[in-house]
Amino acid sequence: MIIEVPTYVVPSPSGVVRAFVSDIGWIASHSLVTAGEIAAGLGIAVALAIPLAVILVSVPLFRRAVYPLMVFAQAAPKEALAPLFIMWFGFSMLPKVLLAAVISFFPVLVSTTVGLERFDENLSRLARSIGASRMKTLLSFRMWVALPSFFGGLRLGVTLAAVGAVIGEFLGSDNGIGYLVLNASRRLDGEMLYASLIILVILVLGLVWLVDATEERLLRGAGRGATAT
Numbered sequence: 001m002i003i004e005v006p007t008y009v010v011p012s013p014s015g016v017v018r019a020f021v022s023d024i025g026w027i028a029s030h031s032l033v034t035a036g037e038i039a040a041g042l043g044i045a046v047a048l049a050i051p052l053a054v055i056l057v058s059v060p061l062f063r064r065a066v067y068p069l070m071v072f073a074q075a076a077p078k079e080a081l082a083p084l085f086i087m088w089f090g091f092s093m094l095p096k097v098l099l100a101a102v103i104s105f106f107p108v109l110v111s112t113t114v115g116l117e118r119f120d121e122n123l124s125r126l127a128r129s130i131g132a133s134r135m136k137t138l139l140s141f142r143m144w145v146a147l148p149s150f151f152g153g154l155r156l157g158v159t160l161a162a163v164g165a166v167i168g169e170f171l172g173s174d175n176g177i178g179y180l181v182l183n184a185s186r187r188l189d190g191e192m193l194y195a196s197l198i199i200l201v202i203l204v205l206g207l208v209w210l211v212d213a214t215e216e217r218l219l220r221g222a223g224r225g226a227t228a229t
Contacts, residue, residue, distance in 0.1 A: 031177055042157055
């Protein structure tokens with residue numbers, strides 16, 4: 001006896017491809033919205049995490065006072081902020097960007113802090129021996145040592161920013177991939193639902209690839225510079 005599974009539960013691959021091809025323009029426009037939210041949220045997280053990581057490493061007293069509070073705040077579910085952001089800022093793009101930034105901030109901060117702490121005393125003495133100031137040591141030595149760790153956190157931040165953006169779209173939006181998924185599920189349109197989820201995965205993988213390519217290019221440039229020196 002063959003049990004026929006409804007298409008809204010498990011659609012056929014051809015049906016998913018057909019849904020994607022027939023509505024490719026609509027899907028693309030919503031994908032661009034979500035990509036913009038992820039990029040903007042991650043950009044805010046990075047812009048806040050890097051200077052704060054520098055302060056945490058440079059000022060031990062500040063770290064001892066603030067870092068435990070940040071770890072405690074990280075334990076709270078960030079998704080609970082989504083309704084609050086929507087109530088404050090409406091159904092615009094801003095609540096999704098802020099939620100993406102809040103969720104992706106802590107991994108980027110921790111990875112950058114760990115990377116900056118890898119600058120050991122031998123490297124510090126080397127920098128001082130060539131007359132490097134604290135700022136020059138930070139920019140010319142310490143930041144480069146921290147790059148692999150920073151990009152590791154950035155990769156994780158991309159996936160978490162996508163989670164934040166989509167959750168925000170679930171709760172209040174008329175565009176974005178989260179809206180596509182929610183709309184398809186309400187209409188029991190399994191083919192569009194799966195097509196939307198596949199596009200979301202491809203989008204995140206593309207952003208992670210962009211992070212990897214940027215890391216490789218920067219580290220390769222740093223290696224050539226060190227060889228030339």
